[in-house]
Amino acid sequence: MLLARGLYLMAAVLVAPHQADRYRAELRALLLRGQLRLHWRDENDKRRAQLIEAVTALRPLGVIVAGTGLDSRRQERARRKCMECLLWELGNHHVDDVVFERRHSELDQRDHEMVVILKGRHAIPPRLRLSWHHPEAEPLLWLPDIVAGAKSLAERGDERFWSQVNADLLVLNIDAR
Template sequence: MTPSAGTLSAWSDESFQEKDSAGFYIIAAAVIEPAMIDAARAVMLRIRGRRLTAKSHWTQMDDRERRRAAEAVAALGGIHVVAVGSPVPVRRQERARRACLSELVTQLHGFRVGHLYMEARESQLNDRDVATVQHARRYALPKGTDFRIDHVPGGTEPLLWVADIVAGACRAEQLGRTAYREALGDVVLDFEVSTRC
């Protein structure tokens, strides 16, 4: 899973909170320079350590582990592009996801990303992501732009865990806990998306 010549790849994960009056949906995409890909995978495997789970996951970390994970991601460099969509009422997370993913594709294109890897979900939900990316490519990107999306199991690709850490830190910030987002420093570029939910 390495970028093709002339384009970069991104690896993404999401986090959300439904709430009648507000709520938010976050999709974080880790854009890692090709020369740093192997190092990033090694760092993520070290962060996972001896956990019994297949992958490192933000929700399973304690406060100290989260701070160290955010600092490790910051040290990797690169840029992490984050769509923060709101509002997200109860049972509207898929609509919010589509709005965020569509805008994320446009933003990633501006960073020379041509391939997005997302954590696999159910087949039908994966198909919705593909349709969203195809629509964004057709209507938001310059004609003839090549932008691909592939879904991979979360336990098989440590680069997805980079995005999980970024999404978790940005989620914490939305909930008023800013320390993790601050630990990421200037490697995160986040933008707001109206979900129209």
């Protein structure tokens, strides 16, 4: 998630396999008629408050990497730096499976290439299995979007959503230049 003030956010929410179906059901129950997915930037403040309340009830554990010093012309570089940090940290949390939100086939290919490089450099644990899914098909992807959305508002001075959800989220700040 790119922010105007030189910040790139990448978030992961940890969901145990035995909780995944319950989380998916609870997230799908939040959809409005005709809505295919939850997406923070598409919601108004009233809806955001509902989403934060629901996410907080799930008591998510997770990691957010905040890449600072971003030059907007080098967004993909910031993404790669945040991805490397995030994947390393997820490995430290004994995560085996990581699901990324699909973007565009060319951009997804860049992510795949980055993972190969990271594994070759032993910069991420070899046991990590990564996959890319459409957010309409995988509701668990909505969790990090909501968390990152709340964090992005907090970075701009609006902490009302972030203050409710941040208790069990590790925030790592890195230089994204």
